[in-house]
Amino acid sequence: MxxxxxxxxxxxxxxxxxxxxxxxxxxxxxxxxxxxxxxxxxxxxxxxxxxxxxxxxxxxxxxxxxxxxxxxxxxxxxxxxxxxxxxxxxxxxxxxxxxxxxxxxxxxxxxxxxxxxxxxxxxxxxxxxxxxxxxxxxxxxxxxxxxxxxxxxxxxxxxxxxxxxxxxxxxxxxxxSVCSQCLIGSDWDRYLSTLSRSTRKNIRRGLRSIYDDEVFDIKEAETEEEFDRIFDMLVRLHQNRWHQQDLPGIFADKRMEDFFRSTALNLFKNGWASIHWAEKKQQIFAVELSYHFNHTIYTVQTGYDTESEYTRYSPSNLIIYHMMKTGIDNGYLVFDWLRGAESYKSSTTSLVLQxxxxxxxxxxxxxxxxxxxxxxxxxxxxxxxEKWVLSVYLGNYTLLKALNKNFKRVIFHIVSK
Incomplete structure (x- = not known):
């Protein structure tokens, strides 16, 4: 009908x-x-x-x-x-x-x-x-x-x-926003062949350090209690990194922490979220929260210890590569970095969405x-x-500051009429 x-x-x-x-x-x-x-x-x-x-x-x-x-x-x-x-x-x-x-x-x-x-x-x-x-x-x-x-x-x-x-x-x-996606397909080696030689080499070398050399372990939460415990670590690592830059971090607001936690747990119960972490000798130094749905893995929040001795291995990136590789084995076809086109994303990106x-x-x-x-x-x-571009051409911070102040004043005048 x-x-x-x-x-x-x-x-x-x-x-x-x-x-x-x-x-x-x-x-x-x-x-x-x-x-x-x-x-x-x-x-x-x-x-x-x-x-x-x-x-x-x-x-x-x-x-x-x-x-x-x-x-x-x-x-x-x-x-x-x-x-x-x-x-x-x-x-x-x-x-x-x-x-x-x-x-x-x-x-x-x-x-x-x-x-x-x-x-x-x-x-x-x-x-x-x-x-x-x-x-x-x-x-x-x-x-x-x-x-x-x-x-x-x-x-x-x-x-x-x-x-x-x-x-x-x-x-x-x-x-x-601009969102970056990796079309990982259904075959790991075929996906790697689409990347640059240097990126392909870095990924393979990094995963060998995990799988063969056992430099550290990558683990995944299996229970709600474990998920909640590692989420606490994610918040701590995320906040510490931002505090080192004299910035508050997204979890400085308890409402944001409550939202991310409750949402992730609800999705986890249905098999639509996971939390992975890098650990050695009971020391956790990187955590990755992700969502999983419709053959797609989404990165959500990352936390890592910038002062860990394992930082030189880029543990957050290795968690990502591990998720991509195991994701293919579980039928996932797309890895979505979500917002941004930073260099660490663009090296693996197949598609940029506006x-x-x-x-x-x-x-x-x-x-x-x-x-x-x-x-x-x-x-x-x-x-x-684009102020920094203007500052290069103007070479005069005082003038730049005056332009910024008057621009705001003009805008306020327009919308207040």
Whole structure:
């Protein structure tokens, strides 16, 4: 029977109980669509449970008969724009938060490597036709639709042409994070043959030091108690390394530690997370937390002791190579470094993905102000990131400081009008 003759049902879930009740059908759809680990109910609900307070849950689902075919995991945030005005913005669950109970979190990006809607592959065209209509309804309720970290393959990106030219919103598309992936395939030697000679040599020599020379051991947590114990070590090593650079580290905020711990444990119980560590003589000097889903291994957090005598072996990298090699034996095809294209990632990377950010600002006073704020923030971020280039050309720190100060003043003047 074709989808044309079936009734499409739209439903909005606003309570945490409804969110929990969706778990089984939610994950069944995620598995079938081959979505990322960040779309799993366990990850999404954990984020909401830790950071969703004071926001309005707004999960939209579409069903044909009794079959769930699409999930749009949104929430609405109401925040104070200035002394006299509040604004409402719609986001993906897992997005970066600019305001939160207990103060701003020590992150300036979304919590997830990828955020997206979840759509049954047989009904992509049907949901694609609904997106513009849905957004036209939503923009009457909120001042801005702000969707971050959208992957290149997302249905939202394919629906972009239909979102242009609206008299209801101003559309803005910008680049979000870059993510690096290694296509490890199904054969270890074949994967190594795709790398440069020096990288291939380093990996083989490093793994020989583990497997043959037994310089140190790489272990993996097998129980929840062991997982939790090694997670404590991960936090300690991670924080120590950042403290050495006079920086607080992401786990300085207890809320971040609680989120990562609870999320990882929930995924671990289902076989979707692991924690590996390097150890010698009961001394742990490197820990790697990773997620595993849909034939993909995701790096999540790393901690290592920069002062250990084993640092010269790059134990964190050797854990990664070990995970790649054993991952192939267990049917994994992709190793995802997630954000960043640092040199230690690029040497093994097969594919670089550019996430996108879509913003639809309502054509009203609040929407215009949010649009100007976003544009100015993007400019300011770019300006901050490229100040060092300016300093080289200007050769004058005083002038650079004055430019920075006046740039901020101009931006503030624009958005405050």
């Amino acid at each position: 074709g989808t044309v003759s079936l009734k499409l049902t739209e439903r909005v879930y606003r309570s945490e109980n409804d969110f929990q009740d969706l778990k089984k059908s939610w994950n069944n759809l995620v598995r079938f669509t081959g979505a990322d680990v960040f779309q799993l109910h366990e990850w999404q609900y954990s984020w909401w449970d830790n950071f969703g307070s004071n926001n309005e849950l707004y999960i939209i689902t579409y069903s044909l008969q009794d079959q769930l075919i699409a999930i749009l995991p949104f929430f609405i945030q109401e925040k104070k724009f200035n002394r006299f005005r509040f604004v409402k913005t719609l986001h993906f669950i897992g997005s970066h938060l600019t305001t939160i109970e207990g103060g701003i979190l020590p992150v300036n990006k979304a919590f997830a490597g990828y955020l997206d809607i979840i759509v049954h592959p047989d009904h992509v065209d049907l949901i694609s036709k609904k997106i513009r209509v849905l957004f036209e309804e939503l923009i009457q309720t909120v001042d801005q639709i702000n969707l971050d970290e959208i992957p290149e393959h997302s249905l939202l990106m394919h629906s972009l042409p239909s979102l242009r030219g609206s008299d209801k919103w101003i559309l803005n598309k910008t680049e979000a 996430n996108q950010k879509l913003t639809l600002s309502a054509r009203n006073n609040s929407g215009y102000r949010l649009f100007l704020t976003e544009i100015s923030t993007n400019l300011l971020t770019k300006f901050q990131n």
